[in-house]
Amino acid sequence: MALPARADLERRGLLVVPGFVDLHAHLREPGFEDSETIATGARAALRGGFTTVCAMPNTEPPIDSAGLVAELMAKGAAADAARVLPIACITRGRRGADLADLVELARAGAVAFSDDGSPVSDSRLFRSALEYAQVAGRVVIEHPQDVSLSGNGVMHEGAASAGLGLPGMPAAAEETAVARDLALARLTGARLHLTHLSTRAAIELVRQAKADGLAVTADVTPHHLALTDEWVSGSRRFAWEGSEEDARQGAAIPYDPNTKVNPPLRTRADVEACWAGLRDGTIDAIATDHAPHASIRKEVEYQDAAFGISGLETALPLMLAGVSAGRAPLETVLRALSEAPRRILGLADTGDWIAIDRDAEWTVDALELGSKGKNTPLLGRRLTGRVVIAVVNGKVRYDAGASAAFA
Amino acid sequence: MTVATWARRHVLSTEDWSRDEIELVLENTSAMTEVLSRPVRRAPPLRGRTVVLFFAEASTRTRVSFELAAKALSADVVNISAAGSSVEKGETLLDTVRTLDALGGDVIVMRHSASGAPYFVAARTTAAVINAGDGWHAHPTQGLLDAYTLRAALGDLAGRRIVVVGDVLHSRVARSDIHTLVPLGASITLSGPPTLMPSAWRCGALPPGVTYEPDLDRALDGAAAVIALRLQRERAESGLLPSLREYARTWGLNEARVARMRPDAPVMHPGPMNEGIEIEASVAHGARSLIAAQVTNGVAVRMALLYLLAGHPS
Structure with a gap:
């Protein structure tokens, strides 16, 4: 189809902005194709406004060789949807024991390194990774979590977990890991990116580190900016909403496994700190941590359910709702979704763009999500804001159909 | 109703x-x-x-x-x-x-x-x-039977302070006792090792009508009743307790401790009991015990x- 003129779309009230870049998503292929494939993930990304999506390497096998990187890129190109960029493992097999061939992985096309989901707990090895990644010219993305402290926790440790009788992960499990990671960044002088920060004190540590001049960047997820641990107890109000919203929406059944995510949904104070971090630049980017799961891994007892929220297609409306509630200016959110992640990864501007209908209301429906992962606690929720057109590489790769009305 | x-x-x-x-x-x-x-x-x-x-x-x-x-x-x-x-x-x-x-x-x-x-x-x-x-x-039926048993023994529970001692963190009985006894007017004092208390509750964010007093002797002073919780033996192995012996000495119910309560104050336990750990046999089967009635x-x-x-x- 012919490329619509941006000025025409703007005249018709659409918001035309640079395409979003998701520096943290799980596309599950190879190994877990019942949860997502590169093709379905890349299409879901486009529907959410992400013209570039970075795939985390915790697949089976994990992406720790040049051949696997190349295969992933080929599948991404074949999907003809969002650009798919591979993130490769820090350690061979994500086992946290020895470094993967980082230079070779970078040459093959890996845009960053991460053992996401399994933090590198050996501090000496993580030091080596930070130092060595500099030669490869790629950033290390760390999932900060002290797993000995988070133990068998399945949600945030606090008043909600106490009432529900679920084992908790204390905020301190993130904070001790962030403190260590920052100390190693200081030691090595290396670039470090901390992903999905979720606690007030962790964000404060990053704020201090940035003030000290460390080359550290950070992201938060839309769900940590909008939802709280009360959602596990059945609340369905956004962090900025009052109790009347629960009365209006009707509270959900408690123990919904779709609220189970790592790091866990935190308290209102933590959510407010995430927004404050975004506003003052402590938090550079918004990343989805899109974690689709087949229903067989979610429709089980809470303690046995897989961690993760399917997030590519709900990120934009969640963030627009936060903007409407006065949590951050629109420009800040848009920058955190596009320019900031591009800068963190050192990617060139490809000129991809999207058009957003800020007023479009829609209901999150499992059957209509592009992702195979229907695991979001937002199912059934009315949201506002939708991508209408996504242009990648000068071609319209997603068109919600509504664009015809604007043509 | x-x-x-x-x-x-x-x-x-x-x-x-x-x-x-x-x-x-x-x-x-x-x-x-x-x-x-x-x-x-x-x-x-x-x-x-x-x-x-x-x-x-x-x-x-x-x-x-x-x-x-x-x-x-x-x-x-x-x-x-x-x-x-x-x-x-x-x-x-x-x-x-x-x-x-x-x-x-x-x-x-x-x-x-x-x-x-x-x-x-x-x-x-x-x-x-x-x-x-x-x-x-x-464990709602346990909470309700505890409420019924306490009512039968004490009458109206309004203003009565009931001690629940032990492994509150892992206890469905403790949670259901709170959610049944507090609406009937009782207040609850939780006691037990800090490692076996939900951290939010230990740090003051307690449910309505509930307080935490780690010192069991102080918790029992003037109490209207005590409910001892079962201690899983593996808690000592998982690093949450130094030893069962130390637990028994610090949070076990014995004759001297229960005598700190009001004269008519009963002793309860959801069963099965570890006699000699959370409760001494003489207390479990003594005059104050309502364990059989439960x-x-x-x-x-x-x-x-x-x-x-x-x-x-x-």
Whole structure:
């Protein structure tokens, strides 16, 4: 189809902005194709406004060789949807024991390194990774979590977990890991990116580190900016909403496994700190941590359910709702979704763009999500804001159909 | 509230119950104790109804209590007790629910090691679900039988301070006692090792009507009753306690400790007891002990709930 003129779309009230870049998503292929494939993930990304999506390497096998990187890129190109960029493992097999061939992985096309989901707990090895990644010219993305402290926790440790009788992960499990990671960044002088920060004190540590001049960047997820641990107890109000919203929406059944995510949904104070971090630049980017799961891994007892929220297609409306509630200016959110992640990864501007209908209301429906992962606690929720057109590489790769009305 | 205005389909937790609902169960429990005192302990209200006992976690006492309760109301009883967990058998909880629902029981009484499992089942069946204990979360029939037993011993619970001592963190009994006794006007003092207390509660974010006093002697001073919780022996091995011996000395109920309470103050325990650890034998079987009454009342409470959920024309 012919490329619509941006000025025409703007005249018709659409918001035309640079395409979003998701520096943290799980596309599950190879190994877990019942949860997502590169093709379905890349299409879901486009529907959410992400013209570039970075795939985390915790697949089976994990992406720790040049051949696997190349295969992933080929599948991404074949999907003809969002650009798919591979993130490769820090350690061979994500086992946290020895470094993967980082230079070779970078040459093959890996845009960053991460053992996401399994933090590198050996501090000496993580030091080596930070130092060595500099030669490869790629950033290390760390999932900060002290797993000995988070133990068998399945949600945030606090008043909600106490009432529900679920084992908790204390905020301190993130904070001790962030403190260590920052100390190693200081030691090595290396670039470090901390992903999905979720606690007030962790964000404060990053704020201090940035003030000290460390080359550290950070992201938060839309769900940590909008939802709280009360959602596990059945609340369905956004962090900025009052109790009347629960009365209006009707509270959900408690123990919904779709609220189970790592790091866990935190308290209102933590959510407010995430927004404050975004506003003052402590938090550079918004990343989805899109974690689709087949229903067989979610429709089980809470303690046995897989961690993760399917997030590519709900990120934009969640963030627009936060903007409407006065949590951050629109420009800040848009920058955190596009320019900031591009800068963190050192990617060139490809000129991809999207058009957003800020007023479009829609209901999150499992059957209509592009992702195979229907695991979001937002199912059934009315949201506002939708991508209408996504242009990648000068071609319209997603068109919600509504664009015809604007043509 | 009357039997006719009772509107609950399930008994999953008493946390969101009104005082009226709790009172109605206690009133009906009283009526059921009368049935149990007859020479032939049987009444007809659940004739033709099927009660499925689904115990995915080992429990003899609670299962037998429910079985006696169901039979005393003339229900047919089916036992589905999983030896190991359903996961070990290769059967998911979802499979089990579909089977239970297809079997067409009227009431599913379930015990499960996962907190929240009864909510999962209740959302997927047309049967009434009674939670007979889920993980660390709730054991509503225990809370109700404790309330009934305390009422019988002490009368009105308004202004009464009841001590709950032990492993509160992992205790569904503690949570259900809080959610049943506080609405009846009692206050609860939790005591026990800080490592076995939910951190939010230890740090002051306690539920309404509840306080935490790590020093058991101080907690017991002037208390109206004490409920000792069972201590799982593996807590010492998992680094949460130095030793069982230290636990027994610091938080075990003995004669000297219980004497700090009011003269009429009873001692309770949900069972099964580790005598010599959380409670000394002389206290467990002494004059203050209501532990046997708890077991007896348990059957009557469960009869009352079965009756309210399935035993009257609605």
